[in-house]
Amino acid sequence: MISIPQTGPWRLADATVPIGMVSVAIAEKLGLKPTQDGCYRVSLDIDAKGLVEAVWPAEAAPETQLAVVRAGNAHVWTRMADLHTHIDKSQTWHRAPNRDGTFNGAKEAAKADRTAPWSHEDANARMEFALKCALAHGTRSIRTHLDSQKGRTQPTWEAFSDLRERWADRIALQPCASLGAAKLMDEYGDEVAALTAQYNGVLGPVLYHGPEAAAQVRRAFDLAERHDLPIDFHTDENLDPTSNGLSLIAEEAIHRNWQGNIVCGHCCSLSLKPADEAERIADRVAEAGIGVVALPMTNIYLLGRDAASTPVYRGLAPIHLLRAAGVPVAFGSDNCRDAFHPYGDHDLVEVFRETARIGHADMSWGPWADAVAAVPDRLIGLQDGNSLKPGAAADLVIFRGRSFSEVFSRLGAPRMIVVKGRALSEEEATPPAFSELDGITGLAPAE
Numbered sequence: 289m290i291s292i293p294q295t296g297p298w299r300l301a302d303a304t305v306p307i308g309m310v311s312v313a314i315a316e317k318l319g320l321k322p323t324q325d326g327c328y329r330v331s332l333d334i335d336a337k338g339l340v341e342a343v344w345p346a347e348a349a350p351e352t353q354l355a356v357v358r359a360g361n362a363h364v365w366t367r368m369a370d371l372h373t374h375i376d377k378s379q380t381w382h383r384a385p386n387r388d389g390t391f392n393g394a395k396e397a398a399k400a401d402r403t404a405p406w407s408h409e410d411a412n413a414r415m416e417f418a419l420k421c422a423l424a425h426g427t428r429s430i431r432t433h434l435d436s437q438k439g440r441t442q443p444t445w446e447a448f449s450d451l452r453e454r455w456a457d458r459i460a461l462q463p464c465a466s467l468g469a470a471k472l473m474d475e476y477g478d479e480v481a482a483l484t485a486q487y488n489g490v491l492g493p494v495l496y497h498g499p500e501a502a503a504q505v506r507r508a509f510d511l512a513e514r515h516d517l518p519i520d521f522h523t524d525e526n527l528d529p530t531s532n533g534l535s536l537i538a539e540e541a542i543h544r545n546w547q548g549n550i551v552c553g554h555c556c557s558l559s560l561k562p563a564d565e566a567e568r569i570a571d572r573v574a575e576a577g578i579g580v581v582a583l584p585m586t587n588i589y590l591l592g593r594d595a596a597s598t599p600v601y602r603g604l605a606p607i608h609l610l611r612a613a614g615v616p617v618a619f620g621s622d623n624c625r626d627a628f629h630p631y632g633d634h635d636l637v638e639v640f641r642e643t644a645r646i647g648h649a650d651m652s653w654g655p656w657a658d659a660v661a662a663v664p665d666r667l668i669g670l671q672d673g674n675s676l677k678p679g680a681a682a683d684l685v686i687f688r689g690r691s692f693s694e695v696f697s698r699l700g701a702p703r704m705i706v707v708k709g710r711a712l713s714e715e716e717a718t719p720p721a722f723s724e725l726d727g728i729t730g731l732a733p734a735e
């Protein structure tokens with residue numbers, strides 16, 4: 289791999305950057321022409337403080353006195369943003385395995401794992417493990433849902449808050465209070481909303497399909513309004529074409545002329561609605577200013593599972609339809625190594641690769657790259673926009689591969705992570721050993 293100077297300014301020459309990760313204004317100003325793969329070839333000057341000082345078309349970069357690092361046309365991405373994770377449940381698979389691989393199996397297993405609150409040590413160790421994975425893979429901001437049923441907010445939220453402070457220079461973190469929407473209906477709704485506001489978080493109702501859903505949506509908006517909170521719904525995580533959570537949320541937001549930030553995660557059932565109805569809903573979602581995050585890693589595991597048959601419908605939100613309607617569409621990791629999804633490593637490169645292949649976004653890889661960068665970054669709202677431009681932090685992911693095909697053909701997609709202009713240390717660049725959690729989380733060395 290290439291070697292990056294440890295001090296001083298430098299130039300990264302001949303980088304191949306997906307167009308979805310380059311500021312549109314800069315691309316226009318420089319007259320950048322996309323490659324067949326949907327990328328731009330650029331060189332970047334990086335100052336001693338770790339900011340991008342200049343972006344040049346690779347073939348027209350001026351002579352320089354800077355130390356030059358040649359990327360050799362390798363793919364260079366911005367570090368990424370993960371809009372939907374559950375780092376508090378991460379790494380619990382060994383003690384709460386899903387026995388039948390279904391959504392209900394996951395709920396039962398997760399419930400059994402939280403009869404008592406997690407200990408501070410357990411929650412902290414598993415969440416920090418998740419952050420180490422995410423850092424090593426190239427993520428720089430994360431929204432995480434935190435289980436927030438009555439009696440279960442602490443010590444998780446405190447542990448999260450400590451981690452947020454300790455990790456602020458490497459990963460920006462945002463909490464989202466996760467609980468069934470029905471649990472918000474009584475006074476506990478106000479209690480959990482107040483706690484969320486206290487931690488600068490997001491209200492995260494899990495909305496199930498049913499006759500109570502409309503009242504629950506109204507209640508969630510009331511609470512968000514009273515406590516000035518963004519909202520992030522788990523929405524239509526099923527394969528029932530009559531499931532109408534997304535539609536209820538969009539109509540409520542439009543009815544209230546809602547200006548706040550709303551995200552809907554999953555939105556699987558929309559893919560099974562008749563085309564004209566799905567189109568109409570997508571238009572309303574765009575009008576309401578709602579962002580959608582597709583989470584197929586978990587949904588292809590959980591949905592459409594029937595031990596006696598081969599799955600047909602796998603639970604991917606209709607990403608093309610939504611994007612064409614003008615909805616901001618992000619891809620997120622969701623669950624990693626827990627009852628909802630026994631795999632995953634908080635790796636957005638894996639998420640992007642799999643989502644794009646499952647959803648046939650691979651005919652326009654380059655533009656879709658914003659689904660793990662600028663789009664989720666904007667919806668999280670903690671960073672300055674994951675786009676390459678002068679003045680932005682030089683937060684980069686440098687691959688060995690020079691095209692999407694080369695990058696994605698090797699499992700793991702070997703890469704180097706640059707944080708504010710400097711390469712991560714070898715320790716930080718290596719995902720942690722699973723054995724780090726032995727003895728802390730009740731993990732047996734082998735399952």
Ligand SMILES: [Zn+2]
Nearest residue numbers: 374433522622
């Ligand atoms: Zn989730």
